[in-house]
Amino acid sequence: MMEARTRRRVRDPAATRETILEAASNLLAKDGLEGVSLSAVAHLAAVNRGTAYQHFETREKLIEATIEWVSDKLFRAVFGDPETVGQRRVEEVDTAALTDRLCGFAMENPEICRVWLQQVLASPDPSQDPFWREYSGSLQRFAETKLAMPGIDAEVLSVVNLAGVFFWPIFARAHAADDKERDVLGARFTHEILRLSMYGSMNASRFPEVAERLGKGIGQD
Template sequence: MEARTKRRVRDPAATRETILEAASNLLAKDGPEGISLSAVAHLAAVNRGTAYQHFETRERLIEATVQWVSDKLFRAVFGDPDTLGERRIEEVDPAAMTERLCDFAMDNPDLCRVWLQQVLASPEPQQDPFWREYAGSFSRFAKSRMAEPGIDSEVLSVVNLAGAFFWPILARAHAVTPRQRLELSRRFSHEILRFSLFGTMRAEAFPEIAARVQPDEGADRN
């Protein structure tokens, strides 16, 4: 009697996750130009037809991969998006949030930089969940009594993310062990917090510059 071949149970959700993880590796390595359905299928060890079943075009695959990375960022920095409503700014711990962001960037430097480039170049960055929450946090902070007047929250969001995502280039070039990388991550988060609290230039030493950046009465950029 012939032995019956045991059929492998298909799990579409797991297959999709495998494809997106492979695509994220190619995105981090070669940017969007390095992504094709054939290359991703090969890396994910699935046939090309299966990849096409999940993503009909290369463009949809790239879009889904950027969203997948955004979800990873969101969960690392803010927690489960399904259980997170709009938080009161007083409930946000900026030190802990900054440290989580820097730690994720240190572990995923190439992926973070490509993600940021894709989101900022998109027609509607606000469609990205992580960007919406991150920039939204700064916008709510800028309108609160805890903030200095005249903050451009969009510019500040880009500056912070760009710094956090590019610092690992130096850090990973000079750090060998995970402990050393963690120390460098903490150095960056510490400086970002110090800069946010105190800045670098004393206004009385630069009166002309101080006058230039003094916010107009009633102005609201956010």
């Protein structure tokens, strides 16, 4: 008579951690920071609370890890593999395609993008975040090439661009739109960002006083 064997469930800590982080990101998107607790995340992830505590000792560590997790998703969606992104030359970057990818991710993940941006900008050192560091850094590298107009403040431009791209889906009610409608909304934003980057909004010949002010630089008015 064959001895009965009981199969044990194979544990996969990495997969469990991923499940917890995905659940935490969903709660962040839905309820903001106030809605995130280890108990609520464990319930949504369908793991026991003890398991959640094994991976993240405190609520603060869970939130920090979730923001890092979102940053990695954002980085990969926009720039690609973090291991190879350092090989890019800014002169070879397809700016329009990069903007399309950024807007596309924002349209599909509007709430979590907003939470990510608020957390990163409120942190003592935003440059610790991989996506912010690469995005702002790439604009700075671009500003130092002959492809750019003179006088670009890469840090200010980074905030302006990301605030726009991450808040536009909320204003445009992307969550209530279908795939086709989101594509149209994303295309509208991409078009305007590219138009502003290429041509600006003001006819310089009609605003000589503004041109004079910009020519003087900051603090020289």
